[in-house]
Amino acid sequence: MKLCEVVGSVVATIKRPDLRAHRLLLVREIGGNRATFVAADVVGAGEGQQVLVSQGTAARVATGDPSSSCDAAIVGILDDGEAIGDGT
Amino acid sequence: MKLCEVVGSVVATIKRPDLRAHRLLLVREIGGNRATFVAADVVGAGEGQQVLVSQGTAARVATGDPSSSCDAAIVGILDDGEAIGDGT
Amino acid sequence: MKLCEVVGSVVATIKRPDLRAHRLLLVREIGGNRATFVAADVVGAGEGQQVLVSQGTAARVATGDPSSSCDAAIVGILDDGEAIGDGT
Amino acid sequence: MKLCEVVGSVVATIKRPDLRAHRLLLVREIGGNRATFVAADVVGAGEGQQVLVSQGTAARVATGDPSSSCDAAIVGILDDGEAIGDGT
Amino acid sequence: MKLCEVVGSVVATIKRPDLRAHRLLLVREIGGNRATFVAADVVGAGEGQQVLVSQGTAARVATGDPSSSCDAAIVGILDDGEAIGDGT
Numbered sequence: 001m002k003l004c005e006v007v008g009s010v011v012a013t014i015k016r017p018d019l020r021a022h023r024l025l026l027v028r029e030i031g032g033n034r035a036t037f038v039a040a041d042v043v044g045a046g047e048g049q050q051v052l053v054s055q056g057t058a059a060r061v062a063t064g065d066p067s068s069s070c071d072a073a074i075v076g077i078l079d080d081g082e083a084i085g086d087g088t
Numbered sequence: 089m090k091l092c093e094v095v096g097s098v099v100a101t102i103k104r105p106d107l108r109a110h111r112l113l114l115v116r117e118i119g120g121n122r123a124t125f126v127a128a129d130v131v132g133a134g135e136g137q138q139v140l141v142s143q144g145t146a147a148r149v150a151t152g153d154p155s156s157s158c159d160a161a162i163v164g165i166l167d168d169g170e171a172i173g174d175g176t
Numbered sequence: 177m178k179l180c181e182v183v184g185s186v187v188a189t190i191k192r193p194d195l196r197a198h199r200l201l202l203v204r205e206i207g208g209n210r211a212t213f214v215a216a217d218v219v220g221a222g223e224g225q226q227v228l229v230s231q232g233t234a235a236r237v238a239t240g241d242p243s244s245s246c247d248a249a250i251v252g253i254l255d256d257g258e259a260i261g262d263g264t
Numbered sequence: 265m266k267l268c269e270v271v272g273s274v275v276a277t278i279k280r281p282d283l284r285a286h287r288l289l290l291v292r293e294i295g296g297n298r299a300t301f302v303a304a305d306v307v308g309a310g311e312g313q314q315v316l317v318s319q320g321t322a323a324r325v326a327t328g329d330p331s332s333s334c335d336a337a338i339v340g341i342l343d344d345g346e347a348i349g350d351g352t
Numbered sequence: 353m354k355l356c357e358v359v360g361s362v363v364a365t366i367k368r369p370d371l372r373a374h375r376l377l378l379v380r381e382i383g384g385n386r387a388t389f390v391a392a393d394v395v396g397a398g399e400g401q402q403v404l405v406s407q408g409t410a411a412r413v414a415t416g417d418p419s420s421s422c423d424a425a426i427v428g429i430l431d432d433g434e435a436i437g438d439g440t
Contacts, residue, residue, distance in 0.1 A: 001288070001301065001302040001303075001334070001335060001336060002301050002302070003274070003290075003300065003301065003302055010091070010140070010166055011166065011167045012140060012164035012165055012166050012167060013165075013167050014131055014132070014164065014165040015131060015140065015163060015164030015165070016130065016131065016150055016163045016164065019140075019163060019164055024089070024140070024164075026091075030300075031299060031300035031301070032297070032299035032300065032301070033120070033121070033297070033299075035119060035120040035121075036091065036118075036119035036120065037089065037090050037091065037119070037120070038089040038090070038091055038140055039089075042280065043278055043279065043280065044278070052274070052276060052279065052283075052288070052302055054333050054334065054335040055335055056144050056145070056146075056320050056321070056335055057144070057145055057146075057320070057321055057324070058320075058323070058324055058332065058333045058334055058335035059146070059333070059335070060145070060146055060149070061324070061331055061332065061333050062280055062333035067149055068146065068149065069142050069146045069147070069149050069150035069161065069163045070089070070142065070146055071089060071142040071143055071144055071146035071147070072089060073333065075279060075280045075283060075333045076276035076278065076279030076280065076283055076288075077276055077277075077278040077279070078274060078275065078276050079275045079276060079277050098179070098228070098254055099254065099255045100228060100252035100253055100254050100255060101253075101255050102219055102220070102252065102253040103219060103228065103251060103252030103253070104218065104219065104238055104251045104252065107228075107251060107252055112177070112228070112252075114179075121208070121209070123207060123208035123209075124179065124206075124207035124208065125177065125178050125179060125207070125208070126177040126178070126179055126228055127177075144232050144233070144234075145232070145233055145234075147234070148233070148234055148237070155237055156234065156237065157230050157234045157235070157237050157238035157249065157251045158177070158230065158234055159177060159230040159231050159232055159234035159235070160177060186355070186404070186430055187430065187431045188404060188428035188429055188430050188431060189429075189431050190395055190396070190428065190429040191395065191404065191427060191428030191429070192394065192395065192414055192427045192428065195404075195427060195428055200353070200404070200428075202355075209384070209385070211383060211384035211385075212355065212382075212383035212384065213353065213354050213355060213383070213384070214353040214354070214355055214404055215353075232408050232409070232410075233408070233409055233410075235410070236409070236410055236413075243413055244410065244413065245406050245410045245411070245413050245414035245425065245427045246353070246406065246410055247353060247406040247407055247408055247410035247411070248353060265376070265389065265390040265391075265422070265423060265424060266389050266390070267362070267378075267388065267389065267390055294388075295387060295388035295389070296385070296387035296388065296389070297385070297387075306368065307366055307367060307368065308366070316362070316364060316367065316371075316376070316390055318421050318422065318423040319423055320408050320409070320423055321408070321409055321412070322408075322409075322411070322412055322420065322421045322422055322423035323421070323423070325412070325419055325420065325421050326368055326421035337421065339367060339368045339371060339421045340364035340366065340367030340368065340371055340376075341364055341365075341366040341367070342362060342363065342364050343363045343364060343365050
């Protein structure tokens with residue numbers, strides 16, 4: 001899963017019907033190339049939070065819809081105070 | 089989903105039959121490495137619009153054809169006035 | 177689909193049997209990072225032509241062989257005179 | 265499989281239920297672009313170890329859960345003393 | 353398929369059982385970003401040889417094991433004397 005920060009949301013009135021089931025959030029990769037992309041939120045994430053994003057078929061599974069055309073989903077929210085590299 | 093801008097279309101008379109079902113548009117990634125690639129348009133997007141592009145099996149699902157050889161599809165169109173990073 | 181130019185072919189006498197079904201062409205990405213990779217040709221492309229390349233399961237579907245170990249396939253050939261960014 | 269080093273772990277109380285089955289470790293790619301991402305640990309890896317990470321459907325298979333929303337999994341641990349590029 | 357050179361092998365005593373079926377070789381991409389990663393060898397490749405590497409589900413298919421957690425496999429060996437860009 002990619003570690004990302006939620007930086008906003010997108011409004012797309014015209015879209016595939018299956019994409020209406022979840023909010024579409026704009027996320028930016030932490031580490032890596034800091035790419036920005038859009039993920040369906042299945043866990044209730046909010047702007048500014050650090051999240052785990054799954055891509056590919058794993059994201060389609062996360063939406064709970066086998067006919068999903070979604071290729072990225074927020075599947076977890078990092079606890080407050082957690083920082084990259086912290087051991088447990 | 090990648091956030092892209094439609095920058096043109098491509099004409100390919102010779103192609104796999106399943107690719108005749110949808111217009112093939114040239115899209116350029118917004119953010120990230122600004123790569124240009126080709127996506128099947130299943131939502132009626134036009135040049136200059138900002139769109140959501142799904143890749144992989146999600147794109148094949150979006151075409152509605154299980155035997156699709158398409159690996160990228162435009163699955164949503166951003167509303168006018170929406171900009172990357174806008175909160176809701 | 178990635179927009180690529182056919183820049184050659186590869187000869188691999190030793191390979192998985194399923195890969196004998198199609199010519200293996202060397203393609204270079206147009207736009208993006210200009211990476212060079214190998215794709216199975218299912219549409220009869222030739223050196224110097226601009227082509228559409230699908231990757232992943234879409235490529236396996238394109239070969240028509242469900243047990244294909246191919247992860248990239250040329251699925252279309254751009255018409256002569258077409259250039260990246262042309263509108264319709 | 266990507267060759268990575270385990271550099272920490274992540275705590276995400278809120279996450280998809282299927283992600284509770286395995287520890288989520290932070291890994292950094294060795295070679296390549298040294299990207300940092302999160303992988304489910306199915307082999308008992310520890311911080312500082314060099315590991316093999318599978319991505320995509322292979323990772324979902326590795327978790328043993330067909331409804332997994334995990335897209336990266338640690339599937340092997342390099343032996344002590346092994347270094348990249350060692351012949352056998 | 354990516355065009356890679358075999359640059360070594362890896363020894364991982366602890367790994368998913370399905371990964372014991374094939375040798376795990378270290379390969380470096382020729383062209384592209386010269387990333388180094390690990391692939392299962394299903395064709396008998398040796399160090400120094402140029403090989404074709406499939407990724408994703410194609411690699412799992414190549415191993416012949418539907419429950420494989422392998423995401424990269426060497427599926428062909430370039431003939432001696434072949435060089436990137438050679439026409440046919």
